[in-house]
Amino acid sequence: MNHISIRKFGLAFGITGALLYFGCALVMLILGHNSTVKFFNTLLHGLDVSSIIRMDISPVEVLLGLVQAFILSWLIGACIAVIYNAANKFHKT
Numbered sequence: 001m002n003h004i005s006i007r008k009f010g011l012a013f014g015i016t017g018a019l020l021y022f023g024c025a026l027v028m029l030i031l032g033h034n035s036t037v038k039f040f041n042t043l044l045h046g047l048d049v050s051s052i053i054r055m056d057i058s059p060v061e062v063l064l065g066l067v068q069a070f071i072l073s074w075l076i077g078a079c080i081a082v083i084y085n086a087a088n089k090f091h092k093t
Contacts, residue, residue, distance in 0.1 A: 007078070009078065025057075040053070
């Protein structure tokens with residue numbers, strides 16, 4: 001019962017990461033440069049992102065970033081599940 005499916009947890013993290021990436025791209029597309037900078041400045045506790053925000057991102061870059069975000073998030077989720085399952089086996093009472 002206290003076992004996490006590595007594939008399912010990885011998939012959940014992967015989809016979540018991809019949705020966050022897509023949401024970020026959507027914010028940039030809808031808001032434009034100035035509002036995007038304001039949005040991320042407030043989200044990042046006042047960190048000024050104006051010098052690093054690049055708005056001329058091609059659709060291919062967005063697609064590759066989406067795939068990369070999914071893969072990286074999947075690996076993070078799978079790693080968490082593996083560690084949890086290993087710790088659970090180690091700490092059985």
